[in-house]
Each structure stands twice: as structure tokens, then as C-alpha cells.
Amino acid sequence: MRPRMNPILIFFAVAAALPMFFGATGLFYDAFQSIFVFALVGLGLNIITGFTGMLNLGMAAFMAIGAYAFAILTCDIYPFQVGFWSGLLLSGFIGALAGFLIGAPTLGLSGDYLAIVTMGFGEITLDVLKNLEAITKGTQGINPLPRPTIGGWTIELQDERSWYYLLLLILGVAVLFVRRLERSRTGRAWLSIREDALASQCMGIPPKRTRMIAFATGSAVAAVGGALFAALLSSTGEPNSYDFQVSILVLCIIIVGGMGSVAGTLVGAAVMVGMNAIVLVKLADLFGSREQGASSNVLASPNNWKFLIFGLALILVVRVKPEGLVPPRLEGESGAQPPAPPKSQSGAAAQGAGA
Amino acid sequence: MSLLEVRDITMRFGGLTAVDGVTFDLHQGEILAVIGPNGAGTTTLFNAITGVYQPTQGSVKFRGAEVRRSPDLKLAVRTAVVGILGAISTFMALNAQEIWTAAIDANYLLDKPFPWHKALADAWATARAAPLVWGIIPAMVGGVLGAATVLALWQRLRRTPDLIARAGLARTFQNIRLFTDLSLIENVLVGMDSRLRCGYWTNVLRLPAFSRERSRSTAEAMELLAFVGLADRAHAAAGSLPYGHRRRLEIARALASNPTVLLLDEPAAGMNPSEVTSLMQLIQRVRERGVTVILIEHHMKLVMGISDRIVVLQYGRKIGEGTPQEIQADRRCIEAYLGAEDEL
Numbered sequence: 001m002r003p004r005m006n007p008i009l010i011f012f013a014v015a016a017a018l019p020m021f022f023g024a025t026g027l028f029y030d031a032f033q034s035i036f037v038f039a040l041v042g043l044g045l046n047i048i049t050g051f052t053g054m055l056n057l058g059m060a061a062f063m064a065i066g067a068y069a070f071a072i073l074t075c076d077i078y079p080f081q082v083g084f085w086s087g088l089l090l091s092g093f094i095g096a097l098a099g100f101l102i103g104a105p106t107l108g109l110s111g112d113y114l115a116i117v118t119m120g121f122g123e124i125t126l127d128v129l130k131n132l133e134a135i136t137k138g139t140q141g142i143n144p145l146p147r148p149t150i151g152g153w154t155i156e157l158q159d160e161r162s163w164y165y166l167l168l169l170i171l172g173v174a175v176l177f178v179r180r181l182e183r184s185r186t187g188r189a190w191l192s193i194r195e196d197a198l199a200s201q202c203m204g205i206p207p208k209r210t211r212m213i214a215f216a217t218g219s220a221v222a223a224v225g226g227a228l229f230a231a232l233l234s235s236t237g238e239p240n241s242y243d244f245q246v247s248i249l250v251l252c253i254i255i256v257g258g259m260g261s262v263a264g265t266l267v268g269a270a271v272m273v274g275m276n277a278i279v280l281v282k283l284a285d286l287f288g289s290r291e292q293g294a295s296s297n298v299l300a301s302p303n304n305w306k307f308l309i310f311g312l313a314l315i316l317v318v319r320v321k322p323e324g325l326v327p328p329r330l331e332g333e334s335g336a337q338p339p340a341p342p343k344s345q346s347g348a349a350a351q352g353a354g355a
Numbered sequence: 356m357s358l359l360e361v362r363d364i365t366m367r368f369g370g371l372t373a374v375d376g377v378t379f380d381l382h383q384g385e386i387l388a389v390i391g392p393n394g395a396g397t398t399t400l401f402n403a404i405t406g407v408y409q410p411t412q413g414s415v416k417f418r419g420a421e422v423r424r425s426p427d428l429k430l431a432v433r434t435a436v437v438g439i440l441g442a443i444s445t446f447m448a449l450n451a452q453e454i455w456t457a458a459i460d461a462n463y464l465l466d467k468p469f470p471w472h473k474a475l476a477d478a479w480a481t482a483r484a485a486p487l488v489w490g491i492i493p494a495m496v497g498g499v500l501g502a503a504t505v506l507a508l509w510q511r512l513r514r515t516p517d518l519i520a521r522a523g524l525a526r527t528f529q530n531i532r533l534f535t536d537l538s539l540i541e542n543v544l545v546g547m548d549s550r551l552r553c554g555y556w557t558n559v560l561r562l563p564a565f566s567r568e569r570s571r572s573t574a575e576a577m578e579l580l581a582f583v584g585l586a587d588r589a590h591a592a593a594g595s596l597p598y599g600h601r602r603r604l605e606i607a608r609a610l611a612s613n614p615t616v617l618l619l620d621e622p623a624a625g626m627n628p629s630e631v632t633s634l635m636q637l638i639q640r641v642r643e644r645g646v647t648v649i650l651i652e653h654h655m656k657l658v659m660g661i662s663d664r665i666v667v668l669q670y671g672r673k674i675g676e677g678t679p680q681e682i683q684a685d686r687r688c689i690e691a692y693l694g695a696e697d698e699l
Binding site (some may be wrong): 076077078079105132133134135177180181184185186187188189191192195196198199200201202203204205206207213260328330 | 405407451452455456459460462463465469474503515516517520521525526528532533534535536537538541544545546548549551553555558559561565569590591592608609612
């Protein structure tokens, strides 16, 4: 077996080195900041859908809950003002709580029904955010949000390189968190439920409890992603920034990257969001320079191609590499623990095989 | 006293009675075979014993008691908490804007310290002033939620498969149900789950208890894989195993929970004669580990070769019970299953 590099380490090494090749500001940072944020939300969905096998079509709602919780707790138009880091942590907890509340009555449902429920939850969340104007400021969004401080040093909004590394760091912590869970009793229980819920239950794993824990964990990670999304803009944006399309984008990320694969989620986010934030923007420039009256032609605005390209990417991946760009790997297969030579236990094996 | 007392188990699916009043005992340390023609209700009986189905009638006692969660104070407390919280949050949801405005917006001035006590008092006053109908709806919602919780928790009091597995009855499946995308050792470790103690945060923070448990459980899992002769493929995907080996992995997975009773559902199905022979040895060795075995099997060489007692089912009814010699001599059993001699 040839030794393989750990794709997660490669991702972080490349991401840490990239800013050296770019200036201190620019399009590059915009793109990567959203890649990191969506990678976080993707990690959350990867726990729920990739590990535990519960199709969740309402991930944007948990992002929104995280963003609004963060905003209400930290924005200076409200009396709470807990500060950036506590706000981030608390929005994670509130996300987990929201996951518990929506999960408790619904996680007994199987596959498709749960997908419908989560989709409905996403829509309800949007409506609540729009209409609860006294608290959420309706469609204006809440702003301004505080900037993070590290030991007395404040990262300003314009300081894009620092933001880049801050997000990379938080993403790294989240990846470590998810990987550690995956490679433990907790994660094995999730995977076993995805593989065969009945067999898993007959092995003594309580299905509902295990699903709840997965759902709450995934929601918490996504809520932190949402909080960072808001912090980056210094505003929650309008509630429509968390609509169904966002949920689908996140689902595309984990399908393209590889269901149940942490490395795949990172790569999927880079591909899907990167396409959105780099390729489409470049295309827009191209069309804009070539043709001044671009608005007359629908196709001239690459934003209108977005979903065409997403759809094509999805079809291509599902047709050509259905397990995703970086499919999940078995533990111990990575070369850290070389597999025993085939006939090392020949006595037991021969007796075992009996053939 | 027998280890497992199956009393008068009846399973009806609509008009079909799959198992009809089956009663038998399982004694410590024996190998009991349940045989019967296809459709005789053997697998249904297994599913009823392991909690996959709720028996229509009858009881299964393990070590003299039914395996169930017992209703306790916690149930009542949880119901009350859910009901009350449901009522409160519904009330808050209905009046959220008014309460928020009165408590926060009215009291908060930018850069002035926020008067928390006054805000709470204002919130309370606003809540008190809410029209009565805003009180009735939350009370109803709370009641419904409380009732739903009672129902949900009541369901948990049933004999669920996870509870029964934790009590010490492990099983395999007729149509092999492995976790095919997990490695062999992970399959066994899932089976061991009920014996592992590390919680969520221990796993996340990798506390010392985690490493200790990991090395211990990995060693035990490897030992079990060696026991069934699959240790050399411990890190391969379970889905990559050939058929005969999957059966063995299922047995290792079931043994991982240190069960008292192992239920094997047609372990020899689809095996060639030499695989059957080695399976028989394996089952004998399982018994030598101190595990009591019940198995469903159609392979007569295996059944007659290793079982201490046999229960024969036909059309869901028990038609015979005894040692292999007695069954082979029993006319009804022969006619039902072993094949009647032609009497022309």
C-alpha cells in the first residue's frame, strides 16, 4: 500500500501559505473568508448528514440562529455586549440548544420526513427573523458587530490578512473537534447508525439519543459558522442571506467533497464557494469589460449562471466520482498503522476460513 | 432457574399469526437450536425476544425479570419540566415583541449601564398585563407537550433492542447486517459500545481516560477478531469481506458486548461444507467462553452435531422439544421438517 498524505494537513498547509503569494488585500481574501465560513457550516452538516445519515435541508437556519444570537449578544444596540469570543462560544451553545429543540420531537422520523421537517424549519426561521422586528430589526439586519480582540490587539475589518488567519485558526479548531469525535466511541456510534440503524440498536446503541447528540453538535458547529459569517460583514445581513439556497449550497459542498469526510468538506467548500467567489467574479469582470451593455443580456451576468454551474458540478461529481472528491477513509488505513502481512496469523486464518 | 424464560410468546401481524404461544427455557451454558421450515416463525421469534418486535402476547424473562426501563420519578419530573417550559416559551413567543420592547428598548440607552433589575421588573409587569387569552393558549400547548413527552417516554419503557442488548443478549442477523463502510475492528468496537464508558467531552478533550480505554478496547477487539480468525484484516472495510467471513465478523461483533446469551440467526446459511465444519468449531468455542447460545438453523448436520436441545416450530407453534436424539425419533417433527418417509 502506498503511503498517502493526510489531505487535511495539506489543506491547512496550503491555506496557511497562500497569503504569501497575494497582497494584503484583494479579491482573494473575500473568497477565502467565505470558503472558511462555509467549510465550518459544511462540517456541521457533515456530522448530521455525512456521519449520522440524517438528511438536513435546513442548515441555513442554524447558521442564521448562530448569526443572530451572536449579533444580539454582542451588538452595542443591545445591553448584553458580551464581547467577541464569549459571543462566539455562546452562539455555538444556542445553536446546540436549537438543534436539541428541533431534534427532540423529529429525530424519530426517518430519512425523507426529517428532510422535509428541517426544510420547513429553515423557512419558519426566516419568517420569524423577518417579522420579529423589535428584536431582530427585521430586514435591516443587526449591525455593527464588534471586532475580535486578542490580548488587547483588535483585528480591524480592513485587516483582511489577520481575518484570514483568524478564520483559518477557528476552522482548524473545529476540524480537530470533529475529527476527535469521529475517531471515538461517539463518532463510531454515529457512523453505525448511518450504516444500519437496526443493527446498531441491537448492539446496544440508543438510536434517538445518539442522533440528538449528532444533531446538536452539527447545529452548534454551523451556528459558530453563522456567527463568523455575521462578524465578517459586521452585520447579520438581511434574513434572506440564510435562505434555502444557502442550505442547498452547504449540501452541495459535502456531496461534492465526499459525504462523511472531513477533508472532503474542506475541499468541497473550496471548490463550490471558490467557484462562486473567484471564477464567477472573474467571469463578471470579463463580460463587463467586453460588453458595456451587459444588463441587456441575461447570460452576460455570470451570477445568473451560478446555479447552472453548481448543478453541473453536482451532476459531474455524482456521475464520475459518486463518493466525492475526497472520500472518507478507514481509520488505521492511512499508514500510521501498517496492515499486518496477509498470512501473519495463518493458523487462525486457515482454521477460520476453513476453505 | 433457567437463564431465559420464553413464555407463551405470540406475534400477530394483522390477521397473520407468525408465532403462536411458544414457550421454552434456556439454561445456562447450553446450545439450544430452534428449527422449523421456512416461514415457521423462527426469525420472528428471535425478533420478539430481542425487542425488534413487541410481542402481541407473552413475556420474555431474562434472569427471572423482564428487561424494561422502569417508570420512575425522573419520568414525572421530565414531563412536568417539558410541559411548564413549553407553556412558558409559548407565552414568551406570543408576547416576545412587547416584553422585549418594555424590558430592553425602553431601558437601554447607549453607553449607559443597563438597569437589569428594572428591566426584569418591566418584563414581568408586561407579562402580567398580557390578555388572558395569551395565557390559555400557552397552557394548552404546555399540556399537549407534556402529554407528548409522557407518550414518548412511555415508549422508552418498552423492551427496546438497545436495552436488551445492554442487558446481555447479543444477536446476529439472518441477512448479515454489518456496518460495511467501517473497518472490521470498528465493527467490533461498535459491538463493544455498551461496555465503554468515555463520554462526549472525554472524547473531545482526549482526557487520559480516553487513551486508556482506547488501548484496552482495541486490544480486546483484536483478541476477538483473532478468535474468529480475522485478525489479519482488522483494518479492511467490512464490506470487502467474502461471505463466510462476514458471518464470523458478525459473531465477533456480537461477542464484543460480553453477552450472556448469543442469538445466532441462521449462521450457516450459504456456507459450503468445510465452512460449516469450522463454524461448528467456532460455536463450540463460543460456548467454552461461557456464553449460552440459541441458534436458528436449517443445516441439520450442524444442528444435530452441536446442540444440546432442540425446539421445533411449525406454523408458529412449538411441536417438539428435546435432545437431538429425541427429535430425530419424534414422528411429528420428522413429518414437519426432517422429511416423512414415504408410506405408499
